[in-house]
Amino acid sequence: MAGAMTVFRKELSDHLGSKRYLILFAIIILLSTLSAYQGVDYIKNNPNAGFLAIFSGGRLAFSFISLMTIFGPIIGLALGFDSINKERTSGSLSVLLSYPIFRDSVLNGKFLAGVTALASLVVSTIIIMCGIAVPMLGFGPTLEQVASMVALALLTILYLAFWLSLGLLFSVLAKKTSTSMLASVAAWLFSVMIVSIIAALVANLMVPLPFQPLGSPENFRGFGAATQTEEYRALIQMRSEIQTNISRISLSNLYSEAASSILGIRASAFFVALGAQQQIRPSLAQGIAASWPHALAIFVGMLACFVISYMRFLRLEIRPGG
Amino acid sequence: MPERIIQTSGLTKIYGEVTAVDHLNLEVDEGEVFGFLGPNGSGKTTTILMLMGLTVPTSGTGKVGGYDIIKNSRDVRRIAGCLPEAAGYYEDLTAKQNLDYFGQLSDLPKPKREKRINELLEFVGLEKWKDVKVEKFSRGMKQRLGIAQALIKDPKIVFLDEPTIGLDPQGTKEVRDLILRLNREQKLTVFISSHLLYEVQQTCSRVGIIRQGRLIATDTIENLSRGLAKEEGYCVEFELDRMTRRLIVEIKSIRGVTSVVEEGGKLYVHMDRDNRAEVSRAITKHGSTILLMKPQEYTLEEIFLRYYKEAR
Numbered sequence: 366m367a368g369a370m371t372v373f374r375k376e377l378s379d380h381l382g383s384k385r386y387l388i389l390f391a392i393i394i395l396l397s398t399l400s401a402y403q404g405v406d407y408i409k410n411n412p413n414a415g416f417l418a419i420f421s422g423g424r425l426a427f428s429f430i431s432l433m434t435i436f437g438p439i440i441g442l443a444l445g446f447d448s449i450n451k452e453r454t455s456g457s458l459s460v461l462l463s464y465p466i467f468r469d470s471v472l473n474g475k476f477l478a479g480v481t482a483l484a485s486l487v488v489s490t491i492i493i494m495c496g497i498a499v500p501m502l503g504f505g506p507t508l509e510q511v512a513s514m515v516a517l518a519l520l521t522i523l524y525l526a527f528w529l530s531l532g533l534l535f536s537v538l539a540k541k542t543s544t545s546m547l548a549s550v551a552a553w554l555f556s557v558m559i560v561s562i563i564a565a566l567v568a569n570l571m572v573p574l575p576f577q578p579l580g581s582p583e584n585f586r587g588f589g590a591a592t593q594t595e596e597y598r599a600l601i602q603m604r605s606e607i608q609t610n611i612s613r614i615s616l617s618n619l620y621s622e623a624a625s626s627i628l629g630i631r632a633s634a635f636f637v638a639l640g641a642q643q644q645i646r647p648s649l650a651q652g653i654a655a656s657w658p659h660a661l662a663i664f665v666g667m668l669a670c671f672v673i674s675y676m677r678f679l680r681l682e683i684r685p686g687g
Numbered sequence: 688m689p690e691r692i693i694q695t696s697g698l699t700k701i702y703g704e705v706t707a708v709d710h711l712n713l714e715v716d717e718g719e720v721f722g723f724l725g726p727n728g729s730g731k732t733t734t735i736l737m738l739m740g741l742t743v744p745t746s747g748t749g750k751v752g753g754y755d756i757i758k759n760s761r762d763v764r765r766i767a768g769c770l771p772e773a774a775g776y777y778e779d780l781t782a783k784q785n786l787d788y789f790g791q792l793s794d795l796p797k798p799k800r801e802k803r804i805n806e807l808l809e810f811v812g813l814e815k816w817k818d819v820k821v822e823k824f825s826r827g828m829k830q831r832l833g834i835a836q837a838l839i840k841d842p843k844i845v846f847l848d849e850p851t852i853g854l855d856p857q858g859t860k861e862v863r864d865l866i867l868r869l870n871r872e873q874k875l876t877v878f879i880s881s882h883l884l885y886e887v888q889q890t891c892s893r894v895g896i897i898r899q900g901r902l903i904a905t906d907t908i909e910n911l912s913r914g915l916a917k918e919e920g921y922c923v924e925f926e927l928d929r930m931t932r933r934l935i936v937e938i939k940s941i942r943g944v945t946s947v948v949e950e951g952g953k954l955y956v957h958m959d960r961d962n963r964a965e966v967s968r969a970i971t972k973h974g975s976t977i978l979l980m981k982p983q984e985y986t987l988e989e990i991f992l993r994y995y996k997e998a999r
Contacts, residue, residue, distance in 0.1 A: 367761070371791045379779075456775030460836060463739050463769035464792035465761045682702075683741045 368466025372474025445532025530670035560615035623656035695749035709900035722891030730900040731880035768837035772848040778822035793840035807835040827858030926979035
């Protein structure tokens with residue numbers, strides 16, 4: 366690990382002082398503050414909801430979880446997408462590697478620095494949200510809820526670390542930062558949007574719903590009745606299962622599901638899409654058990670990206686200037 | 688007996704179908720300023736990258752400072768500083784912060800590091816600029832920072848890859864003076880790669896000429912040009928008041944004269960050895976007067992162009 370700590374310290378101070386990080390941090394703090402207000406509002410109107418609802422509740426279906434699902438990738442990618450190729454084009458990589466350090470130390474140091482920056486962002490966001498919610502609600506989390514928050518924080522850091530390592534991979538594979546940036550945007554869109562769209566399309570093709578023209582008055586009256594039939598409910602159920610399973614290709618949806626389980630909400634992608642959620646209040650142990658495979662999948666994704674970057678970087682020909 | 692600081696045997700690097708460096712056998716002694724001369728794309732940079740352990744040779748071995756460049760490349764990088772081609776620095780850090788980072792990477796403890804950084808900034812004349820971000824630096828200043836960077840680990844040898852490329856005459860002179868001072872004051876071995884003949888001539892005690900990955904000559908510049916003159920023979924330019932065909936035939940018959948060319952009212956006499964006396968005697972005997980007699984010398988440029996052509 367010769368040099369890894371030096372690279373780590375330098376990269377971390379670069380991140381924490383960079384405009385990029387500060388802007389993203391500011392946006393996240395602003396949005397999570399708003400979502401904490403909404404969560405408090407939700408808890409006040411739903412006496413059954415526990416403290417943890419500050420992370421999930423909200424009339425606008427906008428919460429810490431959806432914030433991290435959608436904006437989290439941007440933060441992770443932003444800290445990683447140019448970490449190697451920028452140094453390659455500027456020529457500082459060949460200078461750096463002429464020092465007595467191992468080549469993998471560069472990658473390890475950069476990755477650890479990125480994870481640390483992401484972790485500090487996630488932890489401080491959660492603390493700020495609690496700091497807003499506790500005085501407004503007049504009560505704080507129970508010990509088990511604190512444990513849930515820790516689990517949520519770890520899961521979120523893992524999810525962001527996956528995006529960081531994907532960004533790192535792009536920065537090793539692409540010579541130009543513009544290429545790796547485009548690849549990052551494409552990966553982000555794919556994960557947070559395209560997979561869900563495809564899932565909905567496929568579900569609709571496989572299990573079409575009976576045709577109901579919207580807006581016709583008799584239909585509108587009959588709509589409630591039609592949705593009450595067993596047959597209709599079975600159809601909806603099947604559709605939702607297909608959609609959920611397909612959307613699990615995307616690690617964003619996996620994260621969203623796992624985070625919801627930890628908070629004790631059953632919210633499949635389908636329900637999230639509807640903006641509805643069902644409070645089922647299982648224990649933390651149950652929540653962790655349910656989210657474990659998801660977390661593992663995210664971890665494997667992160668590891669895969671890192672290992673590929675590692676192998677490519679060790680073999681990289683360092684020709685200065687490109 | 689000076690120690691051999693660089694020694695390679697059969698060093699080869701093949702990129703795909705291109706052989707960048709072809710069985711290079713190179714020897715550089717400690718305390719030398721060695722110039723590695725060759726046209727663009729002849730394998731100079733690749734050689735330096737291999738010696739510094741930044742790229743793995745396809746075949747062959749080498750040693751820098753006694754350390755194997757493949758097995759102990761980290762030890763090589765501990766004792767060898769390098770200013771790579773098109774080197775870059777961290778633009779949003781100051782000169783001092785950049786050097787501090789490199790000092791940390793060389794495992795220098797803090798007090799020693801600070802002392803060394805201040806010394807080097809003074810040495811390269813950047814002490815006034817030490818707290819300015821590198822993005823504001825001119826090219827010449829960056830190159831001087833690069834030299835400070837290459838020296839921070841207190842190396843036994845420094846590799847400078849095209850150190851004056853893209854610099855104005857002032858910047859070139861500053862860098863050249865720094866290199867000479869390094870060698871003179873600190874007895875540092877300097878390995879410079881360049882395609883600029885004049886620069887090599889000004890700084891280097893010995894040169895190696897590389898062409899298409901092959902080392903075609905290694906010697907001092909004087910020996911190289913002398914050797915070429917011997918091969919090419921000797922050429923003297925004569926200007927006469929009167930020239931006749933018979934005279935030319937007569938000169939041609941003198942022993943040692945290989946050819947006589949008449950061009951623009953002047954005679955160019957090529958000989959395999961210096962036989963000016965006999966040629967001028969023949970001319971006066973013929974009744975002509977010598978107005979000018981000038982031995983023709985090859986410029987360095989001609990010499991090296993000749994070397995490149997020869998190897999083709």
